[in-house]
Amino acid sequence: MNSSNSPTHRLTNTRRWIIVELLFLASMINYFDRATISFALPLISKDLNLGPEAKGVLLSAFFWSYALMQIPLGTCADRFNLRWLYAGALMLWSIAQGLTGFAGSLAVLIFFRILLGIGEAIYLVGGTKVVSLFFPMSERGFPCGLFDFGTRSGLVLAGLILPWMLEHFGWRRTFAFVGFAALLWLVPWLCLYPKNLRRGQVSILAGGRVIPALAANGVLVGGWIADRLIRAGCDPTRTRKGIISVSFLTGLFLIPAAHAGSAEMTLALIMGGCLVGLSTANQLVILQSCAPPEQVGLWVGIYNFVGNLAGILAPIATGFLIKITGSYTPAFVVAAVMIAAGQLSYWFIVGKLKATD
Numbered sequence: 025m026n027s028s029n030s031p032t033h034r035l036t037n038t039r040r041w042i043i044v045e046l047l048f049l050a051s052m053i054n055y056f057d058r059a060t061i062s063f064a065l066p067l068i069s070k071d072l073n074l075g076p077e078a079k080g081v082l083l084s085a086f087f088w089s090y091a092l093m094q095i096p097l098g099t100c101a102d103r104f105n106l107r108w109l110y111a112g113a114l115m116l117w118s119i120a121q122g123l124t125g126f127a128g129s130l131a132v133l134i135f136f137r138i139l140l141g142i143g144e145a146i147y148l149v150g151g152t153k154v155v156s157l158f159f160p161m162s163e164r165g166f167p168c169g170l171f172d173f174g175t176r177s178g179l180v181l182a183g184l185i186l187p188w189m190l191e192h193f194g195w196r197r198t199f200a201f202v203g204f205a206a207l208l209w210l211v212p213w214l215c216l217y218p219k220n221l222r223r224g225q226v227s228i229l230a231g232g233r234v235i236p237a238l239a240a241n242g243v244l245v246g247g248w249i250a251d252r253l254i255r256a257g258c259d260p261t262r263t264r265k266g267i268i269s270v271s272f273l274t275g276l277f278l279i280p281a282a283h284a285g286s287a288e289m290t291l292a293l294i295m296g297g298c299l300v301g302l303s304t305a306n307q308l309v310i311l312q313s314c315a316p317p318e319q320v321g322l323w324v325g326i327y328n329f330v331g332n333l334a335g336i337l338a339p340i341a342t343g344f345l346i347k348i349t350g351s352y353t354p355a356f357v358v359a360a361v362m363i364a365a366g367q368l369s370y371w372f373i374v375g376k377l378k379a380t381d
Contacts, residue, residue, distance in 0.1 A: 098325020
């Protein structure tokens with residue numbers, strides 16, 4: 025579509041950052057919702073008399089649809105206005121989450137988990153697409169890190185809040201409240217996101233800039249550092265690939281963690297390995313740089329689809345290694361080596377990045 029024949033949406037800098045913060049909240053809700061089943065499973069299995077096999081199927085049902093919907097929703101993110109697509113997806117997953125509290129059988133639970141996976145599949149492809157529309161390439165690291173940081177925040181909040189809710193209200197009321205309350209997110213989203221937006225129609229006006237207090241997290245810091253260095257004149261390709269390399273190499277901390285002599289040292293080494301999160305935002309920006317602008321959603325969908333396949337296979341491989349060796353150490357070593365080696369693909373497969381849109 026020729027942007028010169030279309031009206032231009034004039035956004036203040038503050039407004040586009042508020043939209044990114046709404047994406048952060050949506051990502052936080054996303055992971056909070058998907059984690060609820062893990063905390064509630066003992067209560068659910070007791071009420072519905074679920075055995076180990078049934079519980080395993082229930083936990084995996086979410087990923088059936090979540091993985092399979094990455095590419096279709098990525099394509100939709102490229103073709104349709106995210107104002108309505110993201111709102112519809114969040115409405116679907118919130119209603120599915122809320123109705124889970126009324127399920128009376130394993131089949132119904134699985135059905136709602138599948139619906140949850142369909143809706144939640146929008147979070148990464150949709151969020152990345154929004155950032156590509158509102159920010160030039162040199163400024164995308166921090167907003168990508170910010171909206172994706174919501175996933176970590178959601179898991180932390182789930183661990184702090186859900187046990188208390190389940191104890192005081194039971195699993196049915198907890199699901200209903202968590203799911204339906206999230207629908208309030210739709211109000212600011214529909215009020216702030218531009219209507220009928222197409223690529224090339226966004227004009228940013230002067231305005232305040234958000235630098236959120238959450239920037240201490242590695243996911244945010246990695247993108248922020250890269251953006252600052254690139255705006256200062258550093259080469260975008262070397263900067264983003266370099267940060268990814270350093271962060272991937274921290275995964276090697278997992279090897280000594282398997283042999284540490286104390287719980288404190290093990291924890292410290294695992295925390296060091298978590299610095300791999302510095303790479304997340306820059307991976308998304310590199311993906312945007314390589315993808316044609318009109319196919320960012322599709323490329324991110326493929327990226328996340330493959331990532332979720334690895335998430336399905338990794339527990340199986342880990343269990344196999346533990347069975348044949350009788351130790352967790354080989355699993356730690358294999359995971360660390362694969363992470364460290366993964367950064368080589370960015371240098372030998374990915375070419376030079378675009379400096380600007």
